[in-house]
Amino acid sequence: MSKASLWLLFLAVGLGTFALRFLFIYLFGKIEMPEWLRRALRFVPAAALAALVFPALTHPSGHLDLSLQNFRLLAGLGGAVVAWRTRNVLITILVGMTILWTLESVFGI
């Protein structure tokens, strides 16, 4: 990725994100958010994050791998338990990475 397209990426993401933050503060009293949209938006974080997580575990090197040799899937399942219990980003990363490194050093490459 070139330097120019990198900064364009930051600007595009940043301006769009600013618009999302600003929209309804600016439009207050002019336009209300429709009820169906408010309801649909509630599902965005769960759906979008799951769509990022699942394939990262099942396709660690680009193709489907549900075997026990897929250490990222195993470490991810361990991490999921921690994420579910704690909902804490840092603890989930620490536990998940520790499982991954342990599996790799004991059974791995």
Add this chain to the structure above:
Amino acid sequence: MKLNKDFLAGMRGALPILIGVIPFAMISGVAAVSVGLNFWETMGMSVIVFAGASQLVVFQLMTAGSPWIIMVLTAWVVNVRFTMYSATLAPYLQKLSTWRKALLAYMLSDQAFGVSLSHFLATKDEINHRWYYFGAALLIWVAWQISAMAGALLGSLVPASWGFDFAFPLSFMALMFAALRDRPTVVAALSGGLIAVFAKGLPYNIGLVLATLSGIVAGYWLESLKLKQDAAQ
């Protein structure tokens, strides 16, 4: 100059939540360096975007070699939740010039929203909501940028062989579980996740967008069914 007392109250209100903000911001800094950004690019992105989850999403998609437009679209989708915060806080942030509204909007974060709204709903005192929010949001913004900077400096010490890219799905996992509140949100996550697995082979990583949309539709549909059932009873 005398500091506004609601501004200070907002800062005090945001103080405890920094325990969550600081490590997450540091992770974003380490992650930026791990995908090859230099210090200035890391801080440029941190100031321009200022939305941790979407920044991590961009990094993960960079390591996967996704096209530019998919990175932008996915980051926007992850940040669409800000419209909810913005709509909810809007009544408290009026009677300001457009520029000041824009400044307050730029600093909107999950934590500034959570701290301010819970205070506004709980307090019976007559307070200046704009100053309270500004105090909370500003403290979070400053803590975020300093921590991201520390992360960017630390990041150069993390060897690539550690496989730090695996920290992305792990962090999304924690954020995802925090978003699961009831059965419809769980169904939205399961549908989004499973469809993303099956659509993984589609070109341009378009499966990600399709899966997210399917997850939203599934959750919305289940909730509609429930609402109808409740109405019938």
